[in-house]
Structure formats: structure tokens, C-alpha cells
Amino acid sequence: MNIKYDLGIVGGGPAGYTAALHARKRGLSVVLFEKEQLGGVCLNKGCIPTKTILRSAELYEQLLSSENIGLSFSGAKVDFTKVIERKNQVTSKLRKGLELTLKNSGTIIINAEAKVLDKNTISANGETYTFEKIIVATGSEPGTFKGMEFDHKNILCSDDVLELTELPKSIVIVGSGAIGIEWARIFSAFQVDVTIIELAENLLPVADIEVSKRIERIFKTKKINIYKSVAVESIDYNGICNVHLNNGETIRAEKVLVAVGRKVPEYKKFDGVTYIGDVCKEIQLAHFASKQAIEIIDGIKFDKSLVPSVVYGEPEIAWVGKREQDLEPESYKKSMLLVSALGKSHCDNSTDGFIKVLSKDNKIIGAHIVSKEASALIQQVLIAMQNNITADKLKEVCFAHPTYSEGIFEALFGL
Numbered sequence: 001m002n003i004k005y006d007l008g009i010v011g012g013g014p015a016g017y018t019a020a021l022h023a024r025k026r027g028l029s030v031v032l033f034e035k036e037q038l039g040g041v042c043l044n045k046g047c048i049p050t051k052t053i054l055r056s057a058e059l060y061e062q063l064l065s066s067e068n069i070g071l072s073f074s075g076a077k078v079d080f081t082k083v084i085e086r087k088n089q090v091t092s093k094l095r096k097g098l099e100l101t102l103k104n105s106g107t108i109i110i111n112a113e114a115k116v117l118d119k120n121t122i123s124a125n126g127e128t129y130t131f132e133k134i135i136v137a138t139g140s141e142p143g144t145f146k147g148m149e150f151d152h153k154n155i156l157c158s159d160d161v162l163e164l165t166e167l168p169k170s171i172v173i174v175g176s177g178a179i180g181i182e183w184a185r186i187f188s189a190f191q192v193d194v195t196i197i198e199l200a201e202n203l204l205p206v207a208d209i210e211v212s213k214r215i216e217r218i219f220k221t222k223k224i225n226i227y228k229s230v231a232v233e234s235i236d237y238n239g240i241c242n243v244h245l246n247n248g249e250t251i252r253a254e255k256v257l258v259a260v261g262r263k264v265p266e267y268k269k270f271d272g273v274t275y276i277g278d279v280c281k282e283i284q285l286a287h288f289a290s291k292q293a294i295e296i297i298d299g300i301k302f303d304k305s306l307v308p309s310v311v312y313g314e315p316e317i318a319w320v321g322k323r324e325q326d327l328e329p330e331s332y333k334k335s336m337l338l339v340s341a342l343g344k345s346h347c348d349n350s351t352d353g354f355i356k357v358l359s360k361d362n363k364i365i366g367a368h369i370v371s372k373e374a375s376a377l378i379q380q381v382l383i384a385m386q387n388n389i390t391a392d393k394l395k396e397v398c399f400a401h402p403t404y405s406e407g408i409f410e411a412l413f414g415l
């Protein structure tokens with residue numbers, strides 16, 4: 001007899017596994033299909049592995065320049081094999097933890113490629129499964145453009161770069177979105193010669209204009225070569241990568257990382273099936289994916305205009321809400337506090353950056369932060385924004401000293 005389950009989920013990334021865990025909490029019978037590894041891109045090829053490598057890279061960079069804080073580490077060197085081993089250990093540990101959590105929750109896991117046949121049926125491993133409801137959370141994959149095809153050895157996508165066994169001497173990074181920026185930081189901290197090529201007028205074009213400009217300044221101090229408003233026409237390899245630009249220049253490097261966005265494989269959409277996460281091509285972030293899952297399963301709505309963005313590295317970059325370039329001049333108030341005004345930044349030797357808050361009629365409409373701990377700071381502003389806590393009301397909160405949070409408090413007085 002063919003059992004009818006409550007919920008079938010295709011894809012075991014943040015969207016899929018969150019949906020599974022929350023549905024089990026509500027007592028639904030759940031089958032989760034995953035063709036590769038549980039945890040999806042986030043855990044295996046995205047958020048977690050990059051941040052793990054970034055930690056090694058930045059610690060190394062700090063060791064090299066630690067004399068100014070009274071420490072000396074002569075002979076600091078990189079063992080890249082160990083860096084990658086640690087990355088693999090971290091992802092494997094988290095994957096095993098997730099697998100156990102899913103199993104303990106009573107989710108049935110099928111390790112196979114699944115195909116949705118109709119709004120109630122999925123086939124996998126030659127078997128057919130029937131469901132009351134189906135969620136598709138099949139994610140996205142690295143995208144590229146004509147002339148920039150990956151060869152997966154020298155012309156790399158974001159998956160390939162995680163599999164490098166040694167550091168290149170030089171790398172060209174095409175695209176300065178979050179992935180491009182984070183890898184530029186990683187390679188530059190490992191003392192690799194980095195060149196970034198960006199089609200738009202500014203680095204990190206999705207960010208507020210002043211954030212983009214500050215990142216450019218920081219990258220220049222790190223001797224990262226930057227090309228803006230330039231398109232890559234083609235890339236070829238003949239013992240070295242040649243990146244041909246539309247301004248007639250050719251840039252040569254040992255490797256190229258093409259990070260120009262993510263694509264969603266073609267698939268047939270069925271009425272009555274729910275699609276969540278990267279596959280929707282809306283906001284391709286892990287926390288957006290998991291919030292969508294919770295919205296679907298638990299009915300907890302969230303404001304899609306208040307999704308925070310974070311780009312990791314020293315200093316971190318985070319923002320939420322409106323960007324200055326999207327607002328009518330004179331229609332808003334702005335306050336910008338330099339991180340160097342905060343005692344804590346001097347204690348930490350991390351004084352570069354700012355906390356910028358935008359408001360309209362006392363309502364906070366945007367925050368843009370370049371600072372150590374920006375990933376945590378942005379949540380404080382976001383909680384205020386989401387709950388309509390005005391700038392004046394937020395001034396009533398007592399912020400601890402010495403912290404970076406004080407910067408939010410101080411910035412409010414400039415509005």
C-alpha cells in the first residue's frame with residue numbers, strides 16, 4: 001500500500017531542512033530528499049566553509065602585523081593543507097550534527113535525486129511517494145557568462161575555489177558581490193596578489209554607496225588591484241589565465257574566480273507546490289531561505305524588505321533597509337559615526353569603518369555598517385526597525401561600554 005505522507009521536501013539546504021524540522025515539531029510526517037549533502041550550499045559550499053577559511057586567513061594577516069600591538073610572531077606561515085582540512089572538519093561536524101537532528105526529529109531522509117511529478121507526487125530511486133503537500137527547495141548553482149566558462153581547474157567557480165590544494169600566487173576575481181568580496185579578503189590576507197574586476201561603477205554594487213566607497217578604500221590599503229566599470233570579454237588559459245577586458249587590457253593571473261551570480265537550473269513549476277529559498281530567485285541568502293520555511297510551516301510572517309545583508313571579513317559589512325542612493329535628496333535624515341570615535345575600536349586596533357543610520361520622521365529606515373561585529377550590530381537596528389521603535393525611543397536604551405553598540409546609540413543623536 002502506498003503511504004501518503006503529510007509533507008515531501010526536495011532539497012536539504014537551509015530552506016528544506018528548516019521546513020522539515022519545523023514541520024516535525026508540528027507532528028507532520030515528513031520525507032526529505034537530498035541528492036548530494038544535507039546542509040546544501042550554505043553548509044557545504046557557501047556560508048560555513050568560506051567563513052572557516054576566512055578565519056585562518058585573517059588570523060594569519062593579523063599575526064603578520066601584530067608587532068604594533070606588542071606581539072611578535074616571527075616565522076608565521078600558512079599550511080594551506082591544514083586550513084582546508086579544518087574547513088572540511090568544520091563542515092563535516094556540522095553536517096553530522098544536522099543529520100542527527102533531522103533523524104532524531106523523525107524526518108525520513110532519502111539520499112537521492114527527486115523529481116516532482118505533480119502537486120502530490122515525487123519520484124526518487126525508482127519509487128513513487130505521495131504527499132499532502134510538497135515543498136521544493138532545490139537551491140541555486142554558480143552562474144557564468146559567455147566567454148567566462150569555468151574549466152574548474154584554473155577558471156574557477158565558488159565551489160572549485162573551496163577545493164584548491166594550494167594557494168595561487170595571483171588571482172583575478174570577476175565580480176564584487178558578497179562572494180567576490182569575501183574571497184578577495186581571504187586571498188589578500190593570505191598574501192596572494194588579488195585583482196577584482198567589477199562591471200558596475202562601484203565595488204559591492206548592492207550596498208549603500210558609502211559602504212562601497214569605504215570598501216574600495218580599505219581594499220586599496222591592502223594593495224588589492226581594482227578595475228571598475230570594466231567588462232570581461234573572455235578568459236583563456238595557456239599556462240596562465242588571461243582575462244581579456246573590454247578596455248583592451250589583458251590581466252594575467254595563476255587562477256581566476258568567476259563570481260558573477262548564481263543561477264537556478266530550469267525546472268517545471270507545478271501549481272499547488274511551494275517553492276522556497278534560492279530557487280525562488282528572490283533574495284539568495286541562507287537566513288531568507290530558512291525564514292521562508294518558517295513562514296510556510298509555522299505561519300510566522302516576516303517583512304521581506306527588512307532582510308539583513310552581511311559580508312564577512314575585517315571589518316565586517318552589514319546593512320538593512322534603504323540605501324542612500326535610493327532616496328530622494330532632502331527626504332531623509334542621516335547620521336554617520338566613525339568607528340574610530342569608539343574606545344573599543346582602539347582597544348581592538350580596528351578603527352576603520354562607520355555606523356550610518358538613515359531616518360524619516362524619527363523612523364529608522366536604513367542602517368549601513370562597516371565595523372568589527374557589524375553582523376551583530378545590524379540586528380540591533382533591525383529589531384528596532386521591525387518593531388517601529390523610533391530613533392528617539394531607541395535613545396532610551398542603555399548601551400554597555402566599551403562596545404561597538406555604543407556607536408548605534410551615538411549615531412542616533414546625529415539624526
Ligand SMILES: Cc1cc2nc3c(=O)[nH]c(=O)nc-3n(C[C@H](O)[C@H](O)[C@H](O)COP(=O)(O)OP(=O)(O)OC[C@H]3O[C@@H](n4cnc5c(N)ncnc54)[C@H](O)[C@@H]3O)c2cc1C
Binds near residue numbers: 037039137288
Ligand atoms: C560562497 C558562498 C558563500 C555564501 N555565504 C553566505 C552567507 O554568508 N550568508 C548567507 O545568508 N548566505 C550565503 N550564501 C548563500 C546561501 O548559501 C544560500 O542562500 C542558501 O544555501 C540557500 O539555501 P537553499 O536551501 O535555498 O538552497 P541550497 O543550500 O542550495 O540547497 C539546495 C539543496 O537541494 C539539493 N537538490 C537540488 N535538486 C535536488 C533534487 N532534484 N533532488 C534532491 N535534492 C536536490 C541540492 O543538492 C542542495 O543540497 C553563500 C553562497 C555561496 C555560494
